[in-house]
Amino acid sequence: MRKQVAYLGPKGTYAEKAAHILSKLANFQTPIFVPCNGLHSVIKSLAYNICDAAVVPIENSVEGGVTATLDSLWKFPEIFINKAIVLPIKHALISDGELSNISEVLSHPQALAQCSEWLSENLPNAIPLPTNSTSEAVNMVKGSKFRAAIGSKSLIQIEGLKELAFPINDVPGNCTRFVLLSKESNSNLANIASFAFSLISNKPGALLKAINYIADFGFNMSKIESRPSKRELGEYIIYIDLEINNQNNIANFLELKNKLEPLCNNLVDFGSYFSKNIELN
Numbered sequence: 249m250r251k252q253v254a255y256l257g258p259k260g261t262y263a264e265k266a267a268h269i270l271s272k273l274a275n276f277q278t279p280i281f282v283p284c285n286g287l288h289s290v291i292k293s294l295a296y297n298i299c300d301a302a303v304v305p306i307e308n309s310v311e312g313g314v315t316a317t318l319d320s321l322w323k324f325p326e327i328f329i330n331k332a333i334v335l336p337i338k339h340a341l342i343s344d345g346e347l348s349n350i351s352e353v354l355s356h357p358q359a360l361a362q363c364s365e366w367l368s369e370n371l372p373n374a375i376p377l378p379t380n381s382t383s384e385a386v387n388m389v390k391g392s393k394f395r396a397a398i399g400s401k402s403l404i405q406i407e408g409l410k411e412l413a414f415p416i417n418d419v420p421g422n423c424t425r426f427v428l429l430s431k432e433s434n435s436n437l438a439n440i441a442s443f444a445f446s447l448i449s450n451k452p453g454a455l456l457k458a459i460n461y462i463a464d465f466g467f468n469m470s471k472i473e474s475r476p477s478k479r480e481l482g483e484y485i486i487y488i489d490l491e492i493n494n495q496n497n498i499a500n501f502l503e504l505k506n507k508l509e510p511l512c513n514n515l516v517d518f519g520s521y522f523s524k525n526i527e528l529n
């Protein structure tokens with residue numbers, strides 16, 4: 249059966265590019281790509297079985313964790329990460345007008361943040377306006393001489409607009425990890441295991457005890473970050489990525505999880521999966 253893959257649309261987003269690459273890596277045969285108009289609706293379309301899979305950004309090299317994705321993985325424990333890619337992100341400034349006339353810059357909040365230094369140096373008086381996605385921003389600047397959008401160069405051809413500047417991201421190595429989510433967990437080939445937990449006790453050394461177990465098993469931790477539990481001020485969920493390799497394999501990870509579980513109110517395993525770095529030309 250053809251898989252329905254939800255992604256942040258409309259067409260032309262970085263997420264769409266990621267959805268195509270990830271569906272190919274997952275061997276989906278002629279998938280149906282379903283554009284959604286916000287990260288929450290992408291995840292809901294999988295959670296409520298409207299789609300079979302969803303592609304979302306989870307982490308950016310400059311801006312850090314994508315909170316809507318992290319919160320959703322905790323909220324919907326039946327959703328698993330199946331695959332990941334790290335996509336280079338190079339932004340262009342796109343418009344119908346001239347640089348000197350631009351007074352408003354539209355884009356996805358991540359893109360605005362990733363270009364904030366460039367904007368303050370080159371368009372110090374322009375007002376940043378957040379949109380649901382980069383391609384939505386490009387659609388909204390069509391026909392305007394004073395609005396510009398930040399998005400991928402490929403949007404220029406689609407929309408017939410002009411490139412005013414490229415690249416405009418503040419950090420040359422700017423990249424985002426996108427994940428393919430579904431309701432099935434796969435653990436065949438993996439180089440990352442991702443999970444999150446909330447601790448039972450809020451006392452000195454509680455987190456250290458959990459981290460010590462990870463160290464005792466010899467796992468290399470490639471990410472640790474916390475998000476508010478949203479139940480009580482000062483109560484946190486800890487998100488962790490571990491490197492999976494020959495020495496520290498999935499069987500070891502399952503053992504580690506058994507050790508950690510008694511320390512936790514809740515522990516959600518997001519899955520073990522392979523993450524691949526993609527080079528674009």
Ligand SMILES: O=C(O)C(=O)Cc1ccccc1
Pocket residue numbers: 256260261262263264305337356358359380381382383424
């Ligand atoms: O709006 C898009 O094109 C997205 O895919 C979200 C996004 C925006 C900026 C960097 C990475 C992902």
